[in-house]
Amino acid sequence: MEPGIKTQISEFLLLGLSEEPELQPVIFGIFFSMYLITVCGNLLIILATISDSHLHTPMYFFLSNLSFSDICFTSTTVPKMLVNIQTQSEVITYAGCITQMFFYIVFAVLDYFLLTVMAYDRYVAICHPLHYTVIMTPWLCGKLVLVSWIMRVLYSLLHTLLVLRLSCTHVEIPHFFCELNQVVHLACSDTFLNDMVIYFASVLLGGGSLTETIYSYSKIVSSIHAISSAQEKFKAFSTCASHLSVVSLFYCTSIGVYLSASATHSSHSSAAASVMYSVVTLMLNPFIYSLRNKDIT
Numbered sequence: 001m002e003p004g005i006k007t008q009i010s011e012f013l014l015l016g017l018s019e020e021p022e023l024q025p026v027i028f029g030i031f032f033s034m035y036l037i038t039v040c041g042n043l044l045i046i047l048a049t050i051s052d053s054h055l056h057t058p059m060y061f062f063l064s065n066l067s068f069s070d071i072c073f074t075s076t077t078v079p080k081m082l083v084n085i086q087t088q089s090e091v092i093t094y095a096g097c098i099t100q101m102f103f104y105i106v107f108a109v110l111d112y113f114l115l116t117v118m119a120y121d122r123y124v125a126i127c128h129p130l131h132y133t134v135i136m137t138p139w140l141c142g143k144l145v146l147v148s149w150i151m152r153v154l155y156s157l158l159h160t161l162l163v164l165r166l167s168c169t170h171v172e173i174p175h176f177f178c179e180l181n182q183v184v185h186l187a188c189s190d191t192f193l194n195d196m197v198i199y200f201a202s203v204l205l206g207g208g209s210l211t212e213t214i215y216s217y218s219k220i221v222s223s224i225h226a227i228s229s230a231q232e233k234f235k236a237f238s239t240c241a242s243h244l245s246v247v248s249l250f251y252c253t254s255i256g257v258y259l260s261a262s263a264t265h266s267s268h269s270s271a272a273a274s275v276m277y278s279v280v281t282l283m284l285n286p287f288i289y290s291l292r293n294k295d296i297t
Contacts, residue, residue, distance in 0.1 A: 009171055012097050012186075013090040016081065016176045017271055028085045034283045035078045041286030042067035058121050058136040063289060065145055066114045070282040073107035076100055077177035077278060097178040098160060105156035105180060108278070109205060113148040115247050116209040122240040123216040127223045155201065162194050175271045177278075206254075213247055242289045249284060253277040 017027055049055045049064040080100065084090055092100070124135050159180055166187040175182045184194045220240060227233045253276040 009094060011091050011093050011171065012178065013172045014081070014084060014092050014176060014178070015090060015172060015174045016084070017275070024085050024088075028082060031078055031279070032082055034279055035074060035082070038074050038279075038283040038286075039071055041283070041290075042071045045286055045289060058138075058141045059118065059125070061138075061141050062114055062118045062121060062145070066111065066118070067286070069107050069110045069114060070285055072103070073111065074279060074282045076103045076107065081176045092178065097173075097183065098163065101163070101178040101180055101183060102156050102160045104177065104278075105159055106152050109152045109155060110148060111250065112206065112209045113152065114145075115243070115250060116212050117144050117148070118243050119213040119216040119247065122243055123219055125239060126220050126236050155205070159194075159197065159201075162197060165189075166191065166194070175274070179274070210251060213251075217244065245288045246285050249281050249288075250277075253281050 018024075045067040046064045049060045077100065080092060080096070084092075121136060125132050128135065163180070163183055166184070167189040170186040170188070173179075173182050173186065180198065184191050184198070187194075217240075224233050224236050227236060
């Protein structure tokens with residue numbers, strides 16, 4: 001096999017969302033504002049869950065981890081984009097690109113897992129309320145988060161190592177960050193193994209998480225439907241309304257990104273669509289949880 005991409009090039013060019021010079025200040029202002037809102041909003045949730053003893057519950061433990069993951073998620077892409085706009089440069093080093101791709105995968109997949117675990121937490125709380133404290137122990141919650149971190153790091157490492165074996169001379173990435181598919185498509189060497197791993201991993205992890213979430217909520221809906229009191233029904237539903245809103249937003253935007261990517265030949269259109277999934281959704285999560293949860297308002 002030819003030498004890896006690392007021996008052929010030392011940097012990539014991130015083409016961003018638009019190459020029009022007059023749009024760069026507008027894009028910078030919008031993304032800078034969204035980044036500040038995302039970081040501050042999620043930090044406030046983390047601080048609230050730490051400082052308020054009433055929020056020391058499994059649901060808010062997972063929520064604080066989700067907020068931390070969202071901060072890291074958006075921090076892997078937006079700051080570099082802002083620096084490139086400010087310096088009028090499209091360059092990202094080879095090492096920087098691989099590092100960005102690695103952490104992007106880690107935190108993107110971690111979000112899926114945490115949302116799935118939170119769905120299970122709501123399932124236990126509503127369907128088995130008398131056994132909730134017995135099932136959702138601090139030890140189990142901690143182990144779930146720890147295992148999720150280990151599995152996601154290994155998963156991201158697998159993709160990163162598979163990318164390192166590729167060889168190529170193309171340097172232009174029609175995106176605002178080093179997204180896995182975009183980097184793989186730069187390759188001049190055979191990408192069959194990379195494509196198969198991406199496909200099967202998406203089906204197993206994404207499909208598995210979505211299936212588990214749907215199953216949990218089907219049981220939740222069934223349990224709520226069996227409650228005779230309308231007031232009790234509303235109370236039970238309100239405990240999972242915020243999470244259901246975030247799950248719907250997260251999955252709808254991520255599925256929309258990949259549908260738009262396959263339906264359009266424009267790489268810039270695909271990059272613009274991914275903004276909803278990787279930036280806007282993360283910004284809206286704190287608002288959804290704070291507005292719909294009286295405990296943290």
